[in-house]
Amino acid sequence: MLNMTWEFKLKPTVEQVAEIERTLSVCRKVWNYALAERKDWLNSRKSPVNACSLHREYILPADQPFPNYVKQAKALTQAKQQIPELKSVNAQMLQQTLRQLEVAWEAWLLKRAGLPRFKNQARMRSFVFPQMLRNPISDQGIKLPQLGWVKVRWSRDIPDICLIKQARVVRKASGYFVLLSLQADVDIPEVPFQGHPTGIDVGLEYFLSTSDGLQVKRPRFFNPLHRKLQLLQRRLKTKQKGSANRSKLLQKIARVHQRIADTRKDWHFKLAHQLCDRADALFVEDLDFRIMAKGMLGKHTLDAGLGQFTNQILPWVCFKRDVYYAKVDPRGTSQECPDCGAEVKKDLSVRISHCLECGSIKPRDIAAAQVICTRGQRGIENACGVEVTGSSVLNSSQLALKQEIFGAIRGISSHTVRLAG
Known part of the structure; x- marks a missing residue:
């Protein structure tokens, strides 16, 4: 269904x-x-x-x-x-x-x-x-x-x-x-693991870093319109509650906020499609971004919309584009060497991962993404008991059914499509 x-x-x-x-x-x-x-x-x-x-x-x-x-x-x-x-x-x-x-x-x-x-x-x-x-x-x-x-x-x-x-x-x-x-009333099978896997590490300095070396800077959606919001909200203090002028000003403020949200969602969808073009399987950390939103960097976390991207938009685009999507355990991904698996302890101020065991030197976020990719493949191998390098594809009847359903969707902008519930 x-x-x-x-x-x-x-x-x-x-x-x-x-x-x-x-x-x-x-x-x-x-x-x-x-x-x-x-x-x-x-x-x-x-x-x-x-x-x-x-x-x-x-x-x-x-x-x-x-x-x-x-x-x-x-x-x-x-x-x-x-x-x-x-x-x-x-x-x-x-x-x-x-x-x-x-x-x-x-x-x-x-x-x-x-x-x-x-x-x-x-x-x-x-x-x-x-x-x-x-x-x-x-x-x-x-x-x-x-x-x-x-x-x-x-x-x-x-x-x-x-x-x-x-x-x-x-x-x-x-x-x-x-x-x-x-x-x-159709039964669409889940997308199986296949092809080239990619791990994704999200953060605030870089919105995301992939195991292939791609790093995307975090856009500031709120900053360009921050000054305009300040001016409108400053004028709001002088308006009498219940007046028509206050109602008009609140409408202007709401339109600015909606413009920020629409810009963020549009950028998330475009980035999700870009990732699906580069990989056949995506692995992301299973993080609770509500905890990050309560810290001193909460404003930047909410502005980036990490939860909306990893929990809503990216899974939907992967399902629509026949790309495998899964989450992995996030504990210690930045404290592990992606090449030899040795423990590399470092705090947040250290942005380079330097392993003393094998001598590997990589950017911290890219190293964490490679660890995420390895954990994702290892989890599939342990769960299925098969080699993760093998390719599993849908049979002809299942593939034809899915193409029939999403044929009307893929040719149209998917900015307002989301999973029900």
């Missing part, structure tokens, strides 16, 4: 824009009310009996169950009969809002993310239609529940074998977009 999400820009009318904004407002109220219920229940279990607050205290019955998704969805059905505003919005859309809150709450309990926050008008930016109407696509646009036919700027043709499972309407600084979740 192949799942993809494609992004297209909408061209709604004035009435449709008003309906989208009203829907976002209702979803925001449902999110805030449901989150307040959960926080009230949690706060009612925090304070001991002999240490109640003098200002205010939550009083809930001791046997009242936690308001999870099932209970809140049931309460939403009852509230729709009493509140006309809720009845005017698609019921499944509001249920999806509660489901997103449930996912965010579980992520907080597992310490994977922070506590969900209340949303103002600017923070609620999307809603989803979990079920689409029959034949929702035409040359004029797309037919969405509650909105009707909306004009779309079709930047690519949707393959006939793909079904549209759901649609998400997103408000961005440059306009409104729709994310279509496509599903093809």
